[in-house]
Structure formats: C-alpha cells, structure tokens
Amino acid sequence: xxxxxLCYMSAAEALxxxxxxKLSPVELMRAVIARAERVEPEINAFTYTxxxxxxxxxxxxxxxxxxxxxxxxxxxxxxxxxxxxxVKGQHTTSGSLIFxxxxxxxxxxxxxxxxxxxxxxxARSTAPE
Numbered sequence: 001x002x003x004x005x006l007c008y009m010s011a012a013e014a015l016x017x018x019x020x021x022k023l024s025p026v027e028l029m030r031a032v033i034a035r036a037e038r039v040e041p042e043i044n045a046f047t048y049t050x051x052x053x054x055x056x057x058x059x060x061x062x063x064x065x066x067x068x069x070x071x072x073x074x075x076x077x078x079x080x081x082x083x084x085x086x087v088k089g090q091h092t093t094s095g096s097l098i099f100x101x102x103x104x105x106x107x108x109x110x111x112x113x114x115x116x117x118x119x120x121x122x123a124r125s126t127a128p129e
Contacts, residue, residue: 006031011077018065018076025065025076025120029058032078032122046123047083047093054078054122061118075118083127085111095127 006014006028017023033051040046061076081087084094086104093099107115115121 003031003034007035011074014077015075018061019071021065025058025061026055028076029054029078029120029122036123045125046080047126048091048124050090050122054120057120061120072116072118074114077119078122079114079119080123080125081111081114081121083124085124087111087121092124093127095129097129 006023009017014023014028018025033054036046036049036051040049058076058078061071064071064075083092085108086092086106088104088107090104091100092102092104094102111121
C-alpha cells in the first residue's frame with residue numbers, strides 16, 4: 001500500500017487489516033511519521049512529536065497481534081492530541097508561550113482513555129492562544 005493511503009484510511013479499516021495481518025501497527029506508524037516529517041515544515045501542525053516513543057508502542061502493539069493476544073479497541077492506531085490535553089510528565093503549552101516550560105502532573109481523562117484503549121499518541125497538534 002502507498003504510504004499516503006495508509007495515512008488516510010479509516011481507523012476501522014486499519015484495525016481490520018491489523019487483525020488480518022495485512023498491515024502492522026509499525027507499518028502504519030512509519031507511514032504517519034514519514035508524512036508528518038514531509039509536510040510539517042510547511043503546515044506547522046504540531047507543537048511536539050513523540051515519534052520514538054510511538055514507534056516503540058507500535059512494536060508492542062504489533063507483537064500483540066502476532067502473538068494472537070487479546071487486543072484493545074484502538075490497538076496500534078496512531079493518534080495526535082491537541083496541545084491543551086495533559087499527559088503526565090510531558091510539556092503542554094495550551095496554545096500559549098506563557099506555558100512553554102509547563103510539565104503536566106497528570107494525564108487528561110480523554111487521553112488516558114485513548115492510551116488504555118491501545119491508541120498511540122505520536123504528536124500534539126497546535127492550538128490557538
């Protein structure tokens with residue numbers, strides 16, 4: 001499959017392909033990261049990226065599929081979260097340079113649910129001040 005096609009497929013399609021072992025979370029994450037690196041300098045969509053951590057999580061998700069283990073509802077899907085959402089131990093600017101050095105003490109409930117469901121946060125998308 002072409003990398004751009006992978007970046008635009010639905011979550012349901014990606015999950016079905018993971019389960020059928022026709023696509024792996026690692027392949028999807030590589031495509032998402034490659035596209036982000038290619039277009040990010042022009043569109044400036046992300047405040048932070050977590051590509052190394054996302055690839056490690058994608059490898060773990062891939063192994064769950066390979067081992068036939070029970071998978072979670074979003075297992076292996078790449079997710080970008082808004083910069084207003086907190087993630088414990090990470091910087092969150094909430095769209096303002098005033099908070100550029102702020103480090104979160106907790107994780108937002110919505111993000112916590114995405115991660116617990118197997119979603120992989122690969123970036124924070126920008127937010128207006």
